[in-house]
Amino acid sequence: MFAAGETVRVKNEWPEALGPVHIRTPHYVRGEVGEIVRYLGDFPNPEDLAFARPAERRPLYHVRFLKGAIWPEAKPDDELLIEIFGHWLERP
Amino acid sequence: MNILETDSARLLTAVRTLLEQKGIVSTAEVMERMATTDAANPGQGGRMVAKAWVDPAYRALLLSDGTKAAEALGIMMRGMPPLGVLENTPEVHNLVVCTLCSCYPRAVLGYPPFWYKSASFRARAVRDPRELLASEWKTVIPDAVKVRVVDSTADYRWMVLPVRPAGTEGWDEARLARIVREGDMIGVTVPGI
Amino acid sequence: MDKEAQRAHHDLGGASKFMCESVDIEPHGLTDFDREVDALRQMLAAKKLMTVDELRRGIESLPEADYHRLSYYQRWIRSITDTLLRHGVLTEDELRAALEGK
Numbered sequence: 001m002f003a004a005g006e007t008v009r010v011k012n013e014w015p016e017a018l019g020p021v022h023i024r025t026p027h028y029v030r031g032e033v034g035e036i037v038r039y040l041g042d043f044p045n046p047e048d049l050a051f052a053r054p055a056e057r058r059p060l061y062h063v064r065f066l067k068g069a070i071w072p073e074a075k076p077d078d079e080l081l082i083e084i085f086g087h088w089l090e091r092p
Numbered sequence: 093m094n095i096l097e098t099d100s101a102r103l104l105t106a107v108r109t110l111l112e113q114k115g116i117v118s119t120a121e122v123m124e125r126m127a128t129t130d131a132a133n134p135g136q137g138g139r140m141v142a143k144a145w146v147d148p149a150y151r152a153l154l155l156s157d158g159t160k161a162a163e164a165l166g167i168m169m170r171g172m173p174p175l176g177v178l179e180n181t182p183e184v185h186n187l188v189v190c191t192l193c194s195c196y197p198r199a200v201l202g203y204p205p206f207w208y209k210s211a212s213f214r215a216r217a218v219r220d221p222r223e224l225l226a227s228e229w230k231t232v233i234p235d236a237v238k239v240r241v242v243d244s245t246a247d248y249r250w251m252v253l254p255v256r257p258a259g260t261e262g263w264d265e266a267r268l269a270r271i272v273r274e275g276d277m278i279g280v281t282v283p284g285i
Numbered sequence: 286m287d288k289e290a291q292r293a294h295h296d297l298g299g300a301s302k303f304m305c306e307s308v309d310i311e312p313h314g315l316t317d318f319d320r321e322v323d324a325l326r327q328m329l330a331a332k333k334l335m336t337v338d339e340l341r342r343g344i345e346s347l348p349e350a351d352y353h354r355l356s357y358y359q360r361w362i363r364s365i366t367d368t369l370l371r372h373g374v375l376t377e378d379e380l381r382a383a384l385e386g387k
Contacts, residue, residue, distance in 0.1 A: 016293045022342040024245045026191050027292035028218065028299050041174070043247040050338035052372070060246055067241075071219050071299060078239040080218060081178075083246035095380055096367055100359040101318055106383035107366055108325065110375050117328045125324035171331070191298030193341050194357070203323070206313035209357050215303035228308045243298060280310075 002061060002089060006036045009092040010063075010084060022050030025088045029080070033092055034065040040083060059086040128168075132202040136167050137251055138272035140177075140200065142265045145256040154253060155179055162200050172199040172249075178242060179253045180279070185233045186252045187225070187279035189217035190244040197249040201274060208278065218243055229280045252279045259285050294349040319358040326365055335368045343367045 002008055012031030015021045024046050040062055044055035063084045068076030096103070111117040140161060144151040154161040158175030169175070175197055178186040190196065191214045196204035207213050207228075216224040221239050225231040233239055242250050254276045260268060275281035289301060297303065315323075329335045343364025344352070352360065369375045 014291050017291065020342075020346065022338055022345065023293075024192060026218075026243060026245060026298045027288050027296045028191075030288060040176075040246075040248060046246070046338045049336045050342035052336070052339060060248075067239075074220065075222065075235075075239070078221070078241070080241050080243060082243045083248060085246065095377055095384075096363045098384060100355075100362050102384060103366055104318060104322060104325070104362050106380055107362070107369065107375065108321070110379055110383050111325075111369075114374075116332065116334070116374065117325065121328050122321060122324045125327050126320050129324060129327065130320065189298075192296060193344070203315060207308050207310045210308055211297055211300075211353060212303045212306040213308045214297040215300040215306075216308070217298075219299035219304065224308070228310055 001039070001059060002036045002086065004036050004038050007033060007092060008036055008061075008063060008089040009033045011088050011090055013088075022047055025084055026082065028070055029065060029082060029084075032065055032070055034063040034082075037062040037064050037081065043085075045085065045087075060084070061086060061089065063089070129198075129203070132198060132200070134201045134272075134274035134277065135269070136162070136165070136202075137197070137200040137274075137277045138269040139165055139265070140167075140251075141253055141272045141277065142268035144253055145260075145268055146265055151253075158200075158251060167200060169199055174248050175200060176248045176250050177253050178240070178250060180255045180282075182237070182255070184238045184240055185279060185282075186240050186242055186250075187217060187221050188242045188244055188250045188252060189214060191215070191218055192243075192245055195244040195249060197251045197277075199249070200251060201277060205274060217241060225280060229275065231281050251277050253277075254279075254283050257283050257285055293345060294352060295345045315358075319356075322358040322361050322365070326361060329365065329369075334372065334374055335365070339368045340364050 010029050010032050040060045042057040043060050045058045048055035060083055063082055065080040067074035067078040067080055112119055144154045154177050158177040159169045162175055163169050180186055194204050194209045196208060218241050221241050222233055244250050271283050271285055276283045344360045370377060
């Protein structure tokens, strides 16, 4: 579990290169560092639901990223707020 | 030919006929569901916004639990994804997008508009929201206001609580609700009078 | 951008090829076909015959050209049909027969 305010990094993983998958972590945020805003609850893992497999409930977080780190042309203090499952996050 | 490449209207008719024959989904059920889905509309979200503008306790509920706030106004939320509400302030402007598909707060706003589902909106909203809003909607977010783009990627659905426009002092809820548009609650526009 | 080169075609956030494309902000009403597909998907989910994630997976697995050429609900009916066939709720023979009006 991660706490609000904690710094996290989105795993820089690309399972779509390996075969059919269904992933709810946008490509542009992989490998990026953000901050946990809040825990949103546990939800069945969509990566399994998409294939009608039994889906374990996983923690979902709202994570904030600074836009400037992702797209340099952006206004640096503008933000992105994204729902990301805990299994996609790591401590940097 | 791949059977899935059949003309879509014919495919729908064939699938529905088979599901009906098998007793899985009846036409009556589909029609009933269409009617309830058609009933959801931006006026519902507009009522929530207007109430939040005049009632501080309701505003607090809306921001802490959008689902309960919708239910408090009689909006059916059972079976719908949880609703989160993000507040625009003089410091922050929120914009909702779903870059992966088209997640939209349908329970309170109805069907997503055409533009929300378009590739160009999905691509541009996260990367250059200020230019997108200015060029397409003539919505100019001042430099001093932070833009927060909310990419709706998972199990929540997100709605924006816009800033109450100046000049509406003393208005009642019903009158306020009428100035709130669909786009105001996604963040592509801001309400005005 | 290296990340962009690795994106799946439905994963559109920031995609360069769409950054200069205008957004059609005019209202487009839904057709009866659109509303029926939408309602059918909801009924299938309510009856636990398919999840919304299966709908999305099916849409994402459309070839890129089809993904962008087909209308929103045309993508849905393809994905719905694909899922029902996968689960054996319908068979391809039954579907072919129904399409031929038998």
